[in-house]
Amino acid sequence: MQIPIVNRSKHPLPAYATAQSAGMDLRANIEQPLTLAPLQRCLVPTGLYIALPPGYEAQVRPRSGLALKHGLTVLNAPGTIDADYRGEIRVILVNLSDTPFTIEDGERIAQLVVARHEQAQWQPAETLDETERGAGGFGHTGKQ
Numbered sequence: 001m002q003i004p005i006v007n008r009s010k011h012p013l014p015a016y017a018t019a020q021s022a023g024m025d026l027r028a029n030i031e032q033p034l035t036l037a038p039l040q041r042c043l044v045p046t047g048l049y050i051a052l053p054p055g056y057e058a059q060v061r062p063r064s065g066l067a068l069k070h071g072l073t074v075l076n077a078p079g080t081i082d083a084d085y086r087g088e089i090r091v092i093l094v095n096l097s098d099t100p101f102t103i104e105d106g107e108r109i110a111q112l113v114v115a116r117h118e119q120a121q122w123q124p125a126e127t128l129d130e131t132e133r134g135a136g137g138f139g140h141t142g143k144q
Contacts, residue, residue, distance in 0.1 A: 001053075003114065008088075009047025011106050023061060023111030026091060028103050035102045036095035041075055044091045044109055052083040052114070059113045060091055066109070071097025074110050 007013055014024035028034070029047035036042060052058060060079035066072040075092040091110045095101050103109060 001114070003053070004051040006049040007047060008049070011047070014048070014112055023113045025063065025108040026060065026089065026110045026112050028091075028105060028107050028109050030103065030105045033102050033104050035100050036072070036093065037100050038095055038098050041092060041094040044093055044103060046089045046091065048089045049086060050081070050089065051086065052081070054083050055116055055118075056083055057081060057115055057117050058089075059115055060089070061111045061113060063108060063111055070101050071095060071099075072101055072109075078113070 005013060009027065009029035011027045011029060014026055016024055026046050026048070028044050030045065034042060034044065050058065058081035060074055060077070060081065062073040062077050072093055072095055075094040079092065081089060089112070093103070093109060
């Protein structure tokens with residue numbers, strides 16, 4: 001799949017790290033290091049602009065290493081980039097740790113996954129079909 005991309009950053013285009021990777025790393029495109037205090041959030045620019053085809057979205061997801069080692073995550077994970085959005089891709093990061101974390105220019109801060117999606121059309125109904133689960137919600141299957 002070919003996706004038009006404008007790179008106004010100082011960094012290479014996102015790329016898949018392995019042949020089976022689902023996501024490509026997004027890099028911070030900042031003029032100076034940015035320190036996030038515990039529980040602080042910020043919007044980090046990437047310098048990238050894309051034009052997705054209709055029927056596709058790009059999902060901005062956390063990087064597992066940053067989450068595990070430093071408590072840094074994408075606040076609205078996954079963030080959705082719609083096919084008609086043409087602005088800069090920016091990442092909402094939050095520091096969930098008890099230690100300040102400094103983001104450096106060019107640091108890999110999130111992953112971008114391109115995914116196909118459908119648009120639903122509602123079909124009003126008075127009742128829904130019965131299932132084994134029914135209305136069972138969070139934790140309805142127990143611990144085992």
